Amino acid sequence: MSLLRFEDVSKSYGDEEVLHDVSFELDARDVEVIVGPSGSGKSTLLRCVNRLTEIDGGAIYLDGEDVHAMDENVLRRHVGMVFQDFNLFAHRTARGNVTLGLTEVLGLSEREADERAEQYLRRVGVADQAESYPAELSGGQKQRVGIARALAMDPDLMLFDEPTSALDPELVGEVLGVMRDLADDGMTMLAVTHEMGFARSVASRLTFLEDGRIVERGPPERLFEQPDHDRTREFLGELT
């Protein structure tokens, strides 16, 4: 059974249909990269998975279960999300950002949460910054804390919404490196990113979304070398 399945998903804001009959499936350990122009519906697509946005038509299944029928807290325990602008709590340390969900959602004791936070901050290479506040961290460190926070919940699926777009160019590599390690460890990932080096070397599938529709989807090398659609060729050509 697929880990994630979109079945004719549609979503409108007012008169504007932002997702039109989007269908695709992701197996466990797949790494899917989504690309597309600004406003094409990439963030909306990701946000529908953990119901930060509710869909209007179709259905989304996580491990066979309709996400619409799931308790939101349970759903968000299974699906971690990393945001372009980090979304860290400014008044909490790096460690405090990671422990919050562990104590509040998973119900761990402070001590268990601290230990688990330590472990995940180490895993993404920011253990030395555990007591720092977000304002004291570089963009790359902030994003790695964001990833640690999501991972510490032990999700089945990780969503990344342009995780490196807000970073200075010299900091992009450290975040992509963490994502690459995660993929190597078998994490199932759905990532919106225009880092095509990452897509080519890590993604199992590349999806080109335009005007809320999947124009083309397949192995990255095929979309780059032999796309079925001129639009895919044009768009990918602009990125590389």
Ligand code: ADP
């Ligand atoms: P992308 O991430 O590909 O840039 P989005 O999913 O953010 O695209 O947005 C797709 C379209 O939906 C855009 O036209 C955007 O203006 C619109 N949109 C996104 N979120 C909202 C919202 N909360 N209310 C109204 N329109 C929205």
Ligand code: MG
């Ligand atoms: Mg977006």
